[in-house]
Amino acid sequence: MMKLFIKFGLVLLTISLCHAQQQCPLIPAPMHAGYTEDVFKLNRQTALFVDEEHLKNVGRYLQQELLRLKGFPLMAKSSLDQQSSIRLKLDEQLAEEAYELNIAQDGIIISGGSAAGVFNGASSLVQLISQVESMAEAVLPVPCWTIKDEPRYGWRGLMLDESRYFIGKQKLLSIIDWMAFYKLNKLHWHLTDEPAWRLEIKKYPRLALVGGVGDQHDKTKPAAFYTQQEISEIVDYASKRNIEIIPEIDMPGHATAANRAYPAYSGGGSEQYPEFTFDPGNPETYTYLTNILREANALFPSNMLHLGGDEVSFGNDSWLQNAGVKRLMHDHRLKDLKAVENYFMERMADSVYQMHAKLLVWDEMADINLPKDKTVIFWWRHDKPQQLYQSLKKGYETVLCPRLPFYFDFVQDSSHQAGRKWGGLYSPLQDVYHFDADTWVKDDKQRQQVLGLQANLWTETVTNNQRVDYLLFPRLAALAESAWSADAVKSYAQFEERLKRHLKLYRQHDVYFYNPFHPNEIPEPVYFKKDKKDLNAEEN
Numbered sequence: 001m002m003k004l005f006i007k008f009g010l011v012l013l014t015i016s017l018c019h020a021q022q023q024c025p026l027i028p029a030p031m032h033a034g035y036t037e038d039v040f041k042l043n044r045q046t047a048l049f050v051d052e053e054h055l056k057n058v059g060r061y062l063q064q065e066l067l068r069l070k071g072f073p074l075m076a077k078s079s080l081d082q083q084s085s086i087r088l089k090l091d092e093q094l095a096e097e098a099y100e101l102n103i104a105q106d107g108i109i110i111s112g113g114s115a116a117g118v119f120n121g122a123s124s125l126v127q128l129i130s131q132v133e134s135m136a137e138a139v140l141p142v143p144c145w146t147i148k149d150e151p152r153y154g155w156r157g158l159m160l161d162e163s164r165y166f167i168g169k170q171k172l173l174s175i176i177d178w179m180a181f182y183k184l185n186k187l188h189w190h191l192t193d194e195p196a197w198r199l200e201i202k203k204y205p206r207l208a209l210v211g212g213v214g215d216q217h218d219k220t221k222p223a224a225f226y227t228q229q230e231i232s233e234i235v236d237y238a239s240k241r242n243i244e245i246i247p248e249i250d251m252p253g254h255a256t257a258a259n260r261a262y263p264a265y266s267g268g269g270s271e272q273y274p275e276f277t278f279d280p281g282n283p284e285t286y287t288y289l290t291n292i293l294r295e296a297n298a299l300f301p302s303n304m305l306h307l308g309g310d311e312v313s314f315g316n317d318s319w320l321q322n323a324g325v326k327r328l329m330h331d332h333r334l335k336d337l338k339a340v341e342n343y344f345m346e347r348m349a350d351s352v353y354q355m356h357a358k359l360l361v362w363d364e365m366a367d368i369n370l371p372k373d374k375t376v377i378f379w380w381r382h383d384k385p386q387q388l389y390q391s392l393k394k395g396y397e398t399v400l401c402p403r404l405p406f407y408f409d410f411v412q413d414s415s416h417q418a419g420r421k422w423g424g425l426y427s428p429l430q431d432v433y434h435f436d437a438d439t440w441v442k443d444d445k446q447r448q449q450v451l452g453l454q455a456n457l458w459t460e461t462v463t464n465n466q467r468v469d470y471l472l473f474p475r476l477a478a479l480a481e482s483a484w485s486a487d488a489v490k491s492y493a494q495f496e497e498r499l500k501r502h503l504k505l506y507r508q509h510d511v512y513f514y515n516p517f518h519p520n521e522i523p524e525p526v527y528f529k530k531d532k533k534d535l536n537a538e539e540n
């Protein structure tokens with residue numbers, strides 16, 4: 001009898017050990033994951049076969065990533081003539097971004113509802129392989145997972161502010177790699193603001209040459225900007241990783257750098273924010289900005305233009321003394337400066353729609369009436385949920401990026417010296433992980449209007465790339481799981497376990513991350529000039 005008990009106990013122990021090992025290591029957690037004890041032996045003879053011409057880019061991605069992360073050279077073949085293969089194919093039964101990944105002893109198959117779906121499957125395979133430890137360099141034993149997966153949201157975004165701090169192409173491409181690794185698919189690129197303008201415009205070369213000088217911390221830094229050639233390369237690189245890039249040209253506020261280059265279109269500012277706005281009272285301003293947007297629209301195939309529209313009241317005092325603005329107010333019966341601001345945005349919105357592009361704006365613009373099928377509102381003021389409700393009530397598609405917890409310029413830990421807090425609150429990893437849209441949006445119709453989630457990395461407190469990493473990692477991983485994974489498969493405790501293995505990868509690939517398990521492992525790169533104005537004050 002005793003023997004039987006011991007045996008039974010051992011069986012139970014084995015089952016639970018297997019179970020423990022069976023937690024699928026992917027971040028974001030997939031919808032369904034099954035495991036068998038086998039492995040697929042990836043070796044130098046393994047060949048990649050791609051069924052369709054337009055999946056070739058996914059194949060290239062797989063090859064490039066295996067080389068980058070594992071130093072493993074995977075070859076591609078034009079015919080399916082051998083046993084040991086990795087095969088990519090379409091499956092029309094699947095939803096657009098959905099995929100199935102089947103790893104068996106004799107081969108790997110990834111099928112997806114579209115190239116985007118196949119890409120997502122390839123990204124999962126890359127992650128699984130990135131965690132394989134092998135003694136023999138030439139053979140990687142890939143555990144046999146069977147995964148069926150699809151995203152919770154179609155918009156899984158990251159915004160990078162390159163005006164306050166110029167990240168530069170090389171680092172940007174590596175951030176794009178990490179986004180793809182986590183299946184984030186929208187890069188919102190904040191290219192213009194007070195310190196600098198970062199985008200070459202052929203018709204107005206001074207924008208980049210003069211507007212590109214300086215950054216938040218050093219007004220004399222030589223001009224830094226992206227040429228149109230570089231932009232095309234970056235857009236192309238991202239699109240091969242299922243990432244669409246959306247440029248933001250902020251207006252009518254946050255226009256200081258542009259005004260330095262072309263003062264003729266400046267609408268002045270306030271004492272604290274000089275030369276902050278474009279001039280809504282000058283008809284030429286609209287032509288000027290439309291010309292700029294035409295070039296931007298031609299450069300970014302996402303066909304979406306973000307025009308900002310935030311915080312105009314910070315610096316539009318001088319509009320009251322502007323003869324052109326007075327005339328405009330009289331002619332169009334605009335009762336106050338907010339009405340002028342709205343008029344400006346409606347007029348610029350028309351230019352965007354005429355380019356057959358979508359208009360994206362911050363939540364200040366939820367107050368005006370724009371065509372709801374062509375406009376996307378970004379809710380950012382967590383302390384103003386009425387802006388979210390307004391946006392949804394008016395029928396706009398809406399992206400959720402509330403400051404708490406999605407502003408990554410906010411600190412991750414209360415002990416951190418630099419970065420923002422909001423009345424003592426900040427954005428720890430847990431809060432990014434636990435963000436639940438249902439806290440805000442209860443009604444089914446409105447839930448449909450939520451395109452997804454986004455984190456915004458504002459860079460007033462950034463002076464080097466290490467700090468970029470420190471603010472992004474590991475919150476990027478938590479963002480990905482919030483935006484991708486169904487509630488039913490989320491568990492913070494399990495996420496932490498999976499994350500530990502990802503931290504190892506960050507170490508291997510020189511990511512300067514914040515370690516929530518050992519906060520002192522990597523010191524915070526601090527930003528010293530902590531002056532309230534730079535941070536827009538703690539509570540705005």
Ligand code: TNX
Pocket residue numbers: 310311362380407409420458459460535536
């Ligand atoms: C608000 S979010 C801003 C940015 C600042 C950020 C700092 C938004 C639309 N405007 O200009 O960089 O706060 O957290």
